Amino acid sequence: MSTSKRFLVISRHPPYGSSHARDALDTALTTAVFEQPVSMLFLDDGVYQLLQAQQPAAIQQKNLGATLSALPMYDIDQLYACDKALQNRGLQPEDCLLPVQRLDSNGIAELIRTHDVVMSF
Amino acid sequence: MSTSKRFLVISRHPPYGSSHARDALDTALTTAVFEQPVSMLFLDDGVYQLLQAQQPAAIQQKNLGATLSALPMYDIDQLYACDKALQNRGLQPEDCLLPVQRLDSNGIAELIRTHDVVMSF
Amino acid sequence: MTLHTLNRPPSNTALLTDCLNACSSGDCLLLIEDGVYCALAQQPLELPEGVTACVLAADVAARGLQSRLHDSIRQVDDAGFVKLCCEHPRVISWY
Amino acid sequence: MTLHTLNRPPSNTALLTDCLNACSSGDCLLLIEDGVYCALAQQPLELPEGVTACVLAADVAARGLQSRLHDSIRQVDDAGFVKLCCEHPRVISWY
Amino acid sequence: MIFSLLVYAAPHSHQAAESAYRFAVACLAQGHSIHRVFFYGDGVHGASALAAPPQDELNLPARWQALAQTHDLDLVVCIAAAVRRGLLDSNEARRYEKPGHNLHDGFELSGLGQLTEAAIVSDRLITFGA
């Protein structure tokens, strides 16, 4: 695997209700482990993954927020979110467990154009 | 099974994309076979099941419309659909493969109140 | 009287609308799983008259929403979910 | 240039909006499976400038929608789907 | 009160499968009885004998079996939904000439009529779906 491509993982689902959010995250982490540059983009209810103070022990699931917080340790620091999705849900930067760059529609379309492989979950 | 209850099966999904529509239909048919009175209510994209001229052979699926047409033969003749769902999709009575009673919100709420068991798919 | 459970977020507008339209006065709406996002103060639910709403507490806590719930919405635990089922002769699941 | 596939009906408003917002001029939107309901004349798609839309013919026929498609939308077969993938260096699936 | 549950979602893919189990536990803890849990659609995967989830996730088939043993409840899997999805008991494995079977102990395959029957004899039927 000498060649390298720029990966973008889009995550559109809220945590815990389904496995989409976990699967997106595992895909991004694996891509980083394989030393490919990877960005993540949170759209729609996917932005709810960014909320602090998740306590999923009562529903017997792993804390997805904790894994998200570790993304920068895996050199996944290109994190983006749909500005409108955050705004509609009243999510401020201080509500989020890690900093993300907020993008409008033009920014999202441009982000996609600068990546080679886009996987959406 | 001496006692009898009034069953309502709600079907909210379009045909073919997922198994929801087929599962709803099978549930209604089985209920009828067990000689329980059963009504069906089509909501949201579920009303697309009523469209004539479905040709699912090319996607290797069974014709759901054909099964639907047979409902009256199984004594399932209490068929209802959300009027607004039909209207929003431009579906006229002549577009449909069998006649349904159109209900507004009040009618739907009342339909539910007159049934003992409601299963939604 | 009917208990309605709903497990999808409000972005699923058609589901939430169908559920609310199907409610009669006296019905109760219990928000579970991803349905608890419908209970946030940020986007208040427009409940039909005579309809009350609750959320399942474990699902609220899991998603970090404790401080973000709308005032009018009561939290219930699993035992409360069972009790609601007993109090309503009919239960419909919207998913 | 990107090919976007979408397989859900337009009642899934958030998905369709996200997909359309993510399009750049020159992109193509291919509607497949339940996504073909987005191609009906009854509710015309509001495509961004420079974006074209197609539908997968087998999915249209399966659902009985042949006579209900919007004029501006081209039907492609499975081979056409593959060709669209070749013509666009990037494919995103919206589902 | 007599409850029956309809599970229409797969474990590890949708929380609904886990919610159903939690509900059943709460139900029995309050002294209610559960007549039947019916697994339909993707819910049939909740009856797999081969599922090996990570230690921090619920092993639902094993949990359901334990609950059924303690509280004498019926775990029924829709046979038509199961067979097309690759969930077989030894009878069906023979019938379809498959090399093995994977229905967890404590569950049985039967027809959709068992759902109708459950709805008739129970005071409440609660669906957990996706």
Place this chain on the structure above:
Amino acid sequence: MIFSLLVYAAPHSHQAAESAYRFAVACLAQGHSIHRVFFYGDGVHGASALAAPPQDELNLPARWQALAQTHDLDLVVCIAAAVRRGLLDSNEARRYEKPGHNLHDGFELSGLGQLTEAAIVSDRLITFGA
């Protein structure tokens, strides 16, 4: 051109699983090659050796195997997704002390890295999801 496919939906539940197969057939018919089909999430059920669908529905695991034999393509199932969902090969069955295994011939269990690798070496990665 070199394609790889990501199948993220279960057969018989979502049409996406069938769409992926039809796409693969069309792809190969046009002279393209497919490097790998990767089954992830609920897509892993598309690799079940025990699925016995009705005659008028596609038996996707058998179809994929036949396609792989003819066209020399790789059918890889995400091991983490498979094991928690009850899809095991003989190795994993031994490791988890399960009474049997149900991975269809022609498929192999491997890590998510095989998806990354497929995306790198292929000209196109097409996802079929639900």
